[in-house]
Amino acid sequence: MSDVRxxxxxxxxxSDENDPCCCAECDDDGLSxxxxxxxGAAIAAVGGLGLSGGAHAAEGPLNMPxxxxxxxxxxxxxxxxxxxxxxxxxxxxxxxxxxxVTPDKHEPRDVYRNNRLLMLKLDEASMDAETRARSTQxxxxxxxxxxxKGCTIKSWMxxxxxxxxxxxxxxxxxxxxGTVKSGPARRQLPAVPVEIDAEGYVVxxxxxxxxxxxxxx
Amino acid sequence: MxxxxxxxxxxxxxxxxxxxxxxxxxxxxxRLQNPxxxxxxxxxxxYEGWGYSPLDEITTENVxxxxxxxxxxxxxxxxxxxPPIVNDGVMYVSTPQNxxxxxxxxxxxxxxxxxHEIPDDLFQLHPTNRGVGLYGDKVYMxxxxxxxxALNAKTGEVVWSSTIGDYKAGYYSTLSPxxxxxxxVVGVSGGEFGIRGYVVAFDxxxxxxxxxxxxxxxxxxxxxxxxxxxxxxxxxxxxxxxGNYDADSKLAYFGxxxxxxxxxxxxxxxxxxxxxxxxxxxxxxxxxxxxxxxxNDAWDWDEVSxxxxxxxxxxxxxxxxxxxxxxxxxxxxxERTADGPINFVAADKYVRQTAFTAIxxxxxxxxxxxxxxxxxxxxxxxxxxxxxxKDWPMEAYSPRTGLVxxxxxxxxxxxxxxxxxxxxxxxxxxxxxxxxDVILSSMRIHESQDTSKPVxxxxxxxxxxNTGKMVWATDFKDTPFWAPLLATGGxxxxxxxxxxxxxxxxxxxxxxxxxxxxxxxxxxATPASFAVNGKQxxxxxxxxGVDAERMRGLLAGLLPEGRVxxxxxxxxxxxxxxx
Numbered sequence: 145m146s147d148v149r150x151x152x153x154x155x156x157x158x159s160d161e162n163d164p165c166c167c168a169e170c171d172d173d174g175l176s177x178x179x180x181x182x183x184g185a186a187i188a189a190v191g192g193l194g195l196s197g198g199a200h201a202a203e204g205p206l207n208m209p210x211x212x213x214x215x216x217x218x219x220x221x222x223x224x225x226x227x228x229x230x231x232x233x234x235x236x237x238x239x240x241x242x243x244x245v246t247p248d249k250h251e252p253r254d255v256y257r258n259n260r261l262l263m264l265k266l267d268e269a270s271m272d273a274e275t276r277a278r279s280t281q282x283x284x285x286x287x288x289x290x291x292x293k294g295c296t297i298k299s300w301m302x303x304x305x306x307x308x309x310x311x312x313x314x315x316x317x318x319x320x321x322g323t324v325k326s327g328p329a330r331r332q333l334p335a336v337p338v339e340i341d342a343e344g345y346v347v348x349x350x351x352x353x354x355x356x357x358x359x360x361x
Numbered sequence: 362m363x364x365x366x367x368x369x370x371x372x373x374x375x376x377x378x379x380x381x382x383x384x385x386x387x388x389x390x391x392r393l394q395n396p397x398x399x400x401x402x403x404x405x406x407x408y409e410g411w412g413y414s415p416l417d418e419i420t421t422e423n424v425x426x427x428x429x430x431x432x433x434x435x436x437x438x439x440x441x442x443x444p445p446i447v448n449d450g451v452m453y454v455s456t457p458q459n460x461x462x463x464x465x466x467x468x469x470x471x472x473x474x475x476x477h478e479i480p481d482d483l484f485q486l487h488p489t490n491r492g493v494g495l496y497g498d499k500v501y502m503x504x505x506x507x508x509x510x511a512l513n514a515k516t517g518e519v520v521w522s523s524t525i526g527d528y529k530a531g532y533y534s535t536l537s538p539x540x541x542x543x544x545x546v547v548g549v550s551g552g553e554f555g556i557r558g559y560v561v562a563f564d565x566x567x568x569x570x571x572x573x574x575x576x577x578x579x580x581x582x583x584x585x586x587x588x589x590x591x592x593x594x595x596x597x598x599x600x601x602x603x604g605n606y607d608a609d610s611k612l613a614y615f616g617x618x619x620x621x622x623x624x625x626x627x628x629x630x631x632x633x634x635x636x637x638x639x640x641x642x643x644x645x646x647x648x649x650x651x652x653x654x655x656x657n658d659a660w661d662w663d664e665v666s667x668x669x670x671x672x673x674x675x676x677x678x679x680x681x682x683x684x685x686x687x688x689x690x691x692x693x694x695x696e697r698t699a700d701g702p703i704n705f706v707a708a709d710k711y712v713r714q715t716a717f718t719a720i721x722x723x724x725x726x727x728x729x730x731x732x733x734x735x736x737x738x739x740x741x742x743x744x745x746x747x748x749x750x751k752d753w754p755m756e757a758y759s760p761r762t763g764l765v766x767x768x769x770x771x772x773x774x775x776x777x778x779x780x781x782x783x784x785x786x787x788x789x790x791x792x793x794x795x796x797x798d799v800i801l802s803s804m805r806i807h808e809s810q811d812t813s814k815p816v817x818x819x820x821x822x823x824x825x826x827n828t829g830k831m832v833w834a835t836d837f838k839d840t841p842f843w844a845p846l847l848a849t850g851g852x853x854x855x856x857x858x859x860x861x862x863x864x865x866x867x868x869x870x871x872x873x874x875x876x877x878x879x880x881x882x883x884x885x886a887t888p889a890s891f892a893v894n895g896k897q898x899x900x901x902x903x904x905x906g907v908d909a910e911r912m913r914g915l916l917a918g919l920l921p922e923g924r925v926x927x928x929x930x931x932x933x934x935x936x937x938x939x940x
Contacts, residue, residue: 220784257482257529257789293439293485296790298797310797311486312439312906313914328438328906328930357481360458361437 239264294358399892410605412757414890417850418897431469435932441904473517492537503534521568548600555792558598572646584633597621618663622794649701688749690714740778843909847888857884904932
């Protein structure tokens with residue numbers, strides 16, 4: 145069976161991927177319930193920051209790609225506007241969406257739309273060496289922008305632990321550096337190497353490993 | 362100066378072919394109303410949307426000798442859907458990524474090319490373009506980043522560039538422009554992003570916006586009372602396809618997309634003018650008439666294509682008609698009037714349809730089966746699938762046979778429903794209401810089919826609209842059938858659409874396949890026919906992608922391994938003739 149056919153066949157089993165067995169303590173966002181309870185303070189700390197790109201100047205720090213030292217803000221689901229910490233994600237669960245934020249004011253760098261990213265936690269032992277070196281405590285941060293035609297990646301194939309773009313069905317492997325497993329994409333997903341800062345937040349150890357965004361051909 | 366003007370690259374190739382470009386024959390309203398047989402001046406050949414060429418050198422007898430004359434690589438992948446547009450020996454072809462090539466139509470020699478700058482942060486759900494428009498001495502293209510570009514037809518240089526919409530908020534354009542009365546008329550896609558759809562007209566010379574008409578009426582406008590609360594602000598009603606046009610009444614007929622988000626509870630009410638045909642005054646943009654094919658859509662059945670303008674004589678009643686093979690599985694026959702109102706005539710089921718329980722014989726308003734209607738908290742199975750009985754690939758009408766030809770999908774159904782909540786609206790991001798993983802696993806083959814044997818999925822149907830009966834059908838098994846049609850005066854139908862990459866000619870009188878040719882990629886583009894120095898040519902792009910590939914991928918997962926092959930991608934333009 146080809147990769148593409150296998151992917152399509154696996155799509156038929158997607159309902160199983162949401163089985164509670166895969167993430168016993170996850171809610172629908174794939175987040176730890178403990179984390180949801182524990183990080184109310186973080187929500188309050190950054191609450192009130194708008195995420196609309198239209199409110200920001202076209203130039204400036206919010207239009208810059210992710211920078212070393214940036215933290216990461218969750219922008220979807222129950223932990224919306226929460227800053228990422230290592231224990232906020234459940235291993236193997238659906239990635240959460242977000243943007244990097246400036247180190248000082250924690251403003252999302254969302255004017256640069258290709259900063260949209262996915263945060264997930266996976267088994268470090270299953271990662272290849274290069275991927276593991278970019279992770280911290282199993283946390284990985286990838287571009288959410290498909291390298292094929294720039295669509296926001298929304299689909300998580302939990303059994304295979306792979307990311308899938310719904311637009312044209314490219315599949316990426318986060319355990320091996322975001323490489324393309326099948327579909328029309330020809331470039332791996334860029335990543336952000338991460339580490340933990342002194343206050344326990346996940347921060348960017350460097351910028352994007354490659355320019356995020358879709359292809360022009 | 363706008364980005365597109367500053368950065369677009371129009372490359373002129375100097376050579377023998379440039380003589381052809383210098384002899385530009387300006388395109389006028391009169392020529393578009395009565396196109397010369399040797400030309401293919403707009404995407405369906407005429408304003409009526411027939412997809413018919415009267416050229417008859419290539420016949421049912423000699424088509425077996427059809428051979429390639431020239432081909433040309435486009436250099437890009439994804440769904441090539443545009444027809445080659447031909448004006449007195451010069452061919453203009455648009456491709457994904459909004460390239461335009463001007464070529465000598467007889468030789469394929471390049472005259473110029475225009476390469477549109479695509480923004481780095483564009484979210485391309487549908488990387489395609491359905492064709493250019495010609496008017497005066499210019500070539501017009503709407504783009505995936507919602508720009509309207511006018512090019513010098515002789516050089517490819519940008520004459521003007523205007524904004525159609527904000528691509529960062531999910532507005533984009535894949536349609537070919539309707540050109541008439543000095544207006545360049547296009548619309549916006551983006552129903553999956555929570556847009557509010559509209560048709561917009563630009564002055565052909567200056568690019569100034571002449572009018573803009575929303576398909577979802579705002580407060581105080583007729584039809585607004587079919588929406589509740591603020592749902593109209595993100596109500597969808599995309600314009601995916603070029604409208605057809607009645608030059609006598611000066612009314613343009615556009616099909617409209619479904620309401621957004623997909624789930625009906627998100628927008629209670631009939632949701633005018635979604636899933637409708639609307640009649641627009643070409644000079645003012647005013648909506649003069651409409652017919653809503655189905656209300657408060659729950660199935661993603663955009664009624665994207667415009668109805669064919671053709672005469673119908675049904676049950677003793679002869680009318681100036683509108684005919685539309687709906688994504689909702691019915692062929693709709695309607696009467697168009699000079700003042701605009703559209704009258705229902707008949708609706709005939711052409712594929713298995715499980716969602717409608719009845720259709721009012723006077724108004725055409727359908728009633729629904731609740732068990733086949735997805736909802737916020739209700740998963741339902743329905744047929745045809747969310748891609749419908751016929752998606753965007755266009756019907757054709759031959760005045761010689763009197764038949765309407767429909768590229769349909771049969772035996773595909775969908776099982777889907779909401780998760781109990783709808784995501785927050787975020788400009789430029791998906792706003793569907795149904796989890797994407799549910800959609801990606803939603804396709805079903807109807808239970809009546811034995812999948813251990815080849816299953817009919819594609820079905821080319823020929824209908825007599827005077828009787829409301831199918832005359833013949835040709836089946837295509839184990840393959841999607843994304844097959845825009847060309848009918849010709851030689852009683853031929855040309856089309857592709859299948860995973861075997863074949864481009865084929867069929868007998869328009871009985872559906873017999875008379876000729877087929879393997880192409881580099883699958884063919885989902887609109888074929889065209891033209892003549893140079895009295896010689897007839899057939900032209901089409903090859904280049905598989907977009908929804909045809911989505912359907913192929915899902916179908917491959919439903920049928921036994923090896924039954925649905927992968928289709929290589931990569932675009933090319935092909936021209937055929939008989940010796």
